Amino acid sequence: MASITIKTEDDIKGMRVAGRLAAEVLDYIAPHVKPGITTGELDRLCHEYMTNVQGTIPAPLNYCPPGYTPYPKAICTSVNDVVCHGIPGDKALKNGDVVNIDITVIKDGYHGDTSRMFFVGEPSILAKRLTDITYECMWLGISKIKPGAHLGDIGYVIQQHAEKAGYSVVREFCGHGIGKVFHEEPQVLHYGRPGTLEKLVAGMIFTVEPMINAGKRDIREMGDGWTIKTKDRSLSAQWEHTVLVTETGYEVLTVSPGMPLPPAFIQQSADSSPVTA
Ligand code: MF3
Ligand code: CO
Ligand code: CO
DSSP states (O other): OOOOOOOOHHHHHHHHHHHHHHHHHHHHHGGGOOTTOBHHHHHHHHHHIIIIIIOOEETTTTOOOTTSOOOOSSSEEEETTEEEOOOOOSOBOOTTOEEEEEEEEEETTEEEEEEEEEESSSOOHHHHHHHHHHHHHHHHHHHTOSTTOBHHHHHHHHHHHHHHTTOEEOOSOOEEEOSSSSSEEEEEOSSOOTTOSOBOOTTOEEEEOOEEESSOSOEEEOTTSSOEEETTOOOEEEOBEEEEEOSSSEEEOSOOTTSOOOOTTSOOBTTBOTTBO
16 A cells, blocks of 8 residues: 655645635635636636636646646536536536536645535526535545544445435545645545545545535546546536544645535534534
8 A cells, every 4th residue: 555645744834725725716716606607717717816816826737647638727617417527618607507616726835625516596406405415425524534533434424425315426536645746645435334444644634525426326538538427417516625634633624714614513612613623
């Protein structure tokens, strides 16, 4: 098993900044997600905000993992049956669409990676429920994070919650370690068994980013080499946070003033903010 980096205090400081900046791009773009706007325009707005306002670098632009062609845009916009890695283009969003916007920024060499779902106008009952269940899946997974827990504990609760609702978990893509490198060890599967896989240690940083399909879990890749859709054309939803393992639990790094509140089942107390445990 390849090794998982343990972040230094300096790394953690850098990752807090990068995480907050990534989340703030989502706050910035939220009011623009309206019927009639194209995903290409959302990309242009985010790209300009990152470059000109934040002084961050969009990590996706020209990102080229082995076997891929360079990613052509600054953000990912995954609409309706697109599971992930949707490339922004000139198609306009319309009332009832659901779109995941996935932002990864680089600041001072550190990566912050987060995504949220947005409703374009009024969502269908299915789209709303799938989005809510997926949000709960992400937070259930995050809630398991503490030293001594196993990666399989995270995958297990996500899979249980999704499947109990009648939905399915995408297997081909997973969360990932992150830091000075965009995608590093470990792989964070969104399915699995409690007590299996790597044991968590304080100082690890990784993403939790479940992709949940309303129908079957099977996917297909589009001819552009990036866009992933559900094979059965069912809706797919995803949420993502970047999370630090602390001595006592976790700290969500991709936080901002406009982020949605965690679900009520996430314990909150006077001396613990909603994003740490
Ligand atoms: N942000 C995605 C993730 O959560 C990765 C996108 S890679 C890209 O891991 F090249 F498509 F942007
Ligand atoms: Co990610
Ligand atoms: Co992401």
